[in-house]
Amino acid sequence: MAARRKSRRTWLFKSEPDVYSFDDLVRDGRTEWDGIRNYQARNLLRDEVKVGDGVLFYHSNAKPMAIAGVAEVVREAYPDPSQFDPRSKYADPRSDPDDPTWLMVDIAPMAPLDPPLTRDALKDVPALADMMLLKRGARLSIQPVTAGEWKAVLALGGVKERRR
DNA sequence: GCCAACGTTGGC
DNA sequence: GCCAACGTTGGC
Numbered sequence: 001m002a003a004r005r006k007s008r009r010t011w012l013f014k015s016e017p018d019v020y021s022f023d024d025l026v027r028d029g030r031t032e033w034d035g036i037r038n039y040q041a042r043n044l045l046r047d048e049v050k051v052g053d054g055v056l057f058y059h060s061n062a063k064p065m066a067i068a069g070v071a072e073v074v075r076e077a078y079p080d081p082s083q084f085d086p087r088s089k090y091a092d093p094r095s096d097p098d099d100p101t102w103l104m105v106d107i108a109p110m111a112p113l114d115p116p117l118t119r120d121a122l123k124d125v126p127a128l129a130d131m132m133l134l135k136r137g138a139r140l141s142i143q144p145v146t147a148g149e150w151k152a153v154l155a156l157g158g159v160k161e162r163r164r
Numbered sequence: 165g166c167c168a169a170c171g172t173t174g175g176c
Numbered sequence: 177g178c179c180a181a182c183g184t185t186g187g188c
Binding site: 038039040136137138139140 | 168169170171172
Binding site: 121136137139141 | 186
């Protein structure tokens with residue numbers, strides 16, 4: 001039996017709400033996090049992101065830019081089929097079907113942040129001073145979130161985590 | 165709409 | 177292996 005990690009980790013996933021919003025995730029109940037086409041993010045999905053991990057769902061390129069909700073990883077990395085779909089904008093003709101380049105995970109919603117925690121508000125929180133999201137040029141679409149940052153965001157958002 | 169930051173590509 | 181050119185991300 002594979003060793004199971006003792007404690008879960010936490011992440012921030014970016015999404016443009018015009019493309020896919022936290023409300024969409026609530027509506028769908030769960031979703032395939034497809035379209036990741038960056039090696040650093042892919043490596044995190046492949047090596048680090050596990051079932052039960054927490055996800056802050058961030059709306060980028062939006063008005064307002066904000067963490068809109070909390071989600072949970074419900075399926076670990078597996079090949080993203082859109083890389084082999086020639087009609088998909090995520091198609092990658094160089095990817096080998098026997099050794100797919102791109103992976104995805106599934107996530108499900110846990111709780112909305114109501115109201116959403118805007119980027120502007122996050123900037124004023126001392127506990128989040130070192131958060132990757134707030135650093136200049138931090139384009140990574142899947143970012144690690146520290147335990148302290150996670151706790152601070154959930155407290156600010158009024159989200160009570162169920163005991164697990 | 166602008167453009168800084170960053171990742172990728174490809175010529176050499 | 178270097179690095180200039182290019183494309184994309186995403187805040188402002």
